[in-house]
Amino acid sequence: MTAYIILIVVVAVLLLGVGGTVLLRPRGMHGVRRSRNRELDLTGSMPKVSDSGSGTGTDTITVPPAQRPPAEAPPVPPQPIIERPPPSAGRMVRLRARLARSQSGFGNALLALLSRDRLDDDTWDEIEEVLITADVGVTPARQMVSDLRTKVKVEGTRTPDDVREMLRTELLAQVETPASRSLRTQRHEGRPAVVLMVGVNGTGKTTTCGKLARALVGDGETVVLGAADTFRAAAADQLQTWGERVGAETVRSDKEGADPASVAYDAVSVGIEQEADVVIIDTAGRLHTKNDLMDELGKVKRVVEKRTTVDEVLLVLDATTGQNGLRQARVFAEVVDVTGIVLTKLDGTAKGGIVIAVQRELGVPVKLVGLGEGPDDLAPFDPVTFVDAILGG
Numbered sequence: 001m002t003a004y005i006i007l008i009v010v011v012a013v014l015l016l017g018v019g020g021t022v023l024l025r026p027r028g029m030h031g032v033r034r035s036r037n038r039e040l041d042l043t044g045s046m047p048k049v050s051d052s053g054s055g056t057g058t059d060t061i062t063v064p065p066a067q068r069p070p071a072e073a074p075p076v077p078p079q080p081i082i083e084r085p086p087p088s089a090g091r092m093v094r095l096r097a098r099l100a101r102s103q104s105g106f107g108n109a110l111l112a113l114l115s116r117d118r119l120d121d122d123t124w125d126e127i128e129e130v131l132i133t134a135d136v137g138v139t140p141a142r143q144m145v146s147d148l149r150t151k152v153k154v155e156g157t158r159t160p161d162d163v164r165e166m167l168r169t170e171l172l173a174q175v176e177t178p179a180s181r182s183l184r185t186q187r188h189e190g191r192p193a194v195v196l197m198v199g200v201n202g203t204g205k206t207t208t209c210g211k212l213a214r215a216l217v218g219d220g221e222t223v224v225l226g227a228a229d230t231f232r233a234a235a236a237d238q239l240q241t242w243g244e245r246v247g248a249e250t251v252r253s254d255k256e257g258a259d260p261a262s263v264a265y266d267a268v269s270v271g272i273e274q275e276a277d278v279v280i281i282d283t284a285g286r287l288h289t290k291n292d293l294m295d296e297l298g299k300v301k302r303v304v305e306k307r308t309t310v311d312e313v314l315l316v317l318d319a320t321t322g323q324n325g326l327r328q329a330r331v332f333a334e335v336v337d338v339t340g341i342v343l344t345k346l347d348g349t350a351k352g353g354i355v356i357a358v359q360r361e362l363g364v365p366v367k368l369v370g371l372g373e374g375p376d377d378l379a380p381f382d383p384v385t386f387v388d389a390i391l392g393g
């Protein structure tokens with residue numbers, strides 16, 4: 001009997017010990033996790049966690065403070081830093097030194113030749129050659145030489161200042177056009193303006209979309225970007241990065257080779273929904289055949305026009321490609337109504353005469369110029385600043 005009693009007591013003590021351990025362990029972990037989770041609930045309905053309780057209830061389990069795992073904050077996704085780019089006005093003046101560095105060779109050569117004591121036929125031929133080498137184009141170069149010859153004859157003696165002024169007037173006459181250089185990027189009829197960026201790969205199209213978005217945001221406008229260059233997957237990433245920096249949404253497709261027209265349509269729809277000021281659409285503009293190009297750009301334009309008008313078709317040309325760039329310009333102008341030219345990489349060539357050639361060739365004005373790889377190195381084109389940079393000083 002005594003043995004039985006001792007056995008019962010021993011079994012009871014063992015059971016109590018094991019039961020207590022089992023009860024404490026899992027319930028303790030579960031409670032802390034729940035508590036931690038509830039700590040995130042800012043409504044104030046947190047359970048009590050006692051530092052000296054009995055350890056039997058699910059919401060009041062005793063856990064010494066030192067044993068509590070530190071409260072883990074949930075991962076916060078990194079917030080992109082939205083930049084405030086400078087406005088577009090006055091940018092060309094700021095970039096004038098860069099322009100002068102690349103273009104003054106051609107200006108200085110012309111000034112030196114025009115300052116010679118005797119301006120014979122050979123000298124005029126040399127002047128024409130300098131102009132052609134600077135990509136002014138044969139016809140405009142001949143016309144400039146003819147105009148300058150007449151002026152020299154009429155005015156007689158030439159001081160260095162006279163020569164500079166004469167050349168400045170002539171260059172300005174060639175660079176200026178009656179067409180407006182302003183960009184139509186204002187909302188109209190309750191809809192955003194739409195800018196279509198076209199041009200062959202590598203001319204700086206995607207970069208220009210990004211830089212233009214920055215400039216417009218700097219001017220206080222709201223922008224939506226459309227990555228309709230679905231041919232090169234990285235182009236959409238590139239565009240999105242530009243957009244994120246200034247808080248502009250980029251509409252894109254996750255499918256490589258998706259229909260560019262459908263991306264453009266979606267971008268315009270998002271622009272309308274967000275009441276954005278302007279939607280900028282990047283295109284692939286492959287030049288395999290003129291028909292491919294016509295099909296692609298024609299369709300993008302038609303589909304966008306189901307929702308609103310296309311206000312600007314900007315042709316991006318790389319200033320360093322000279323005559324090749326002009327050939328591309330001709331093909332694009334046949335396929336789509338170009339409303340303005342963006343001349344990129346003008347900082348990397350001494351052939352600024354392309355401004356004159358391309359305006360003549362297409363009959364549309366240069367509206368923007370790229371003067372470097374920096375995010376704000378895109379400027380509205382200003383003829384006076386351009387000509388003064390060519391002439392230096």
Ligand SMILES: Nc1nc2c(ncn2[C@@H]2O[C@H](COP(=O)(O)OP(=O)(O)OP(=O)(O)O)[C@@H](O)[C@H]2O)c(=O)[nH]1
Nearest residue numbers: 201202203204205206207235344345370371372373
């Ligand atoms: N120096 C200089 N480089 C420029 C300028 N504009 C663009 N670039 C550079 O030109 C290169 C090509 O630019 P992208 O924007 O990728 O060219 P893209 O036409 O969009 O090419 P795809 O996306 O392949 O169609 C990049 O390295 C740009 O930084 C400019 O005005 N000056």
